[in-house]
Amino acid sequence: MKRKLTYIIVAISTVLMTVSCQQETLRVTQDQQEDSFLKDTNLVGLVQGVTAHDGSHDNAIDGSSCFSINFPFSCIVDGEEQYYEQASDLVDLYLANDIDPVFPITVTYADYTETQINNAIDFDELITRCASGALYNRTIRCVDFIYPIEVAVFNPNTSDFETLVFDHDRATFNGIVDLLDQDMIAQIQYPVQVTIFEGETLQIDSDEDLKSIINTNLNFCE
Known part of the structure; x- marks a missing residue:
């Protein structure tokens, strides 16, 4: 030694x-x-x-802090397509009744890795995995x-x-x-x-x- x-x-x-x-x-x-x-x-x-990456700013869309959707992206909001370029654009989404991302989208996880999501089925599965604790989400x-x-x-x-x-x-x-x-x-x-x-x-x-x-x-x- x-x-x-x-x-x-x-x-x-x-x-x-x-x-x-x-x-x-x-x-x-x-x-x-x-x-x-x-x-x-x-x-x-x-x-x-x-x-860690804070994915909470778009929770009105996905209800999940394990990841966030990369800007820019579009959503169908109460039947109308809306385009978003930054987090401040999402404030009014909390007043909407129905929000669906326009696929494909790219998401960034809490550990900064990224992946492309091509459809609503994969998107819903990702949300479920976050809710079950299967994804890293120790954001402070x-x-x-x-x-x-x-x-x-x-x-x-x-x-x-x-x-x-x-x-x-x-x-x-x-x-x-x-x-x-x-x-x-x-x-x-x-x-x-x-x-x-x-x-x-x-x-x-x-x-x-x-x-x-x-x-x-x-x-x-x-």
Whole structure:
């Protein structure tokens, strides 16, 4: 373990010496794996929930927050075809009695994957799958990150060290997936800021603070 730790410290030091403007942002400890926020499954789940795609803006059409219909699209609304280009166009749909999308449509799931839906049967099946819990839908709407967010990353297999900068929710969600797939050591660079459901801005200084803030505000999520 001491030899492995020495190897990691030397590897990081070498990289930092070649880039004079880069400060050491990745902490290396006796158990560096535990120092990676990716090893905290609770924290990873919470961060992905905060950054997941929110499909609730078109619930008047599908009644499902597991996905949303990609703009632009059309619907037959109480017998008349209507064209929609953005979320604000959908407000009046909550007053309609009958709404049917004009197929084909493309939908984006909470995990940002997309698929094309070609008919009403497939659309209804998708809604049923969401209602039954078969689709990922851990979206946390009462907490939002203020970007950018920096994450220091070390690859123990290649000795590569870098700082990733995420500038929106999709990049953060997918970035975490990529880091998990590659078995990286990663640390969020604090402080970071979030806004909570009331619009208040909070500064967060550690992984434990981040978990606490998100968990405390979960009761206020719709």
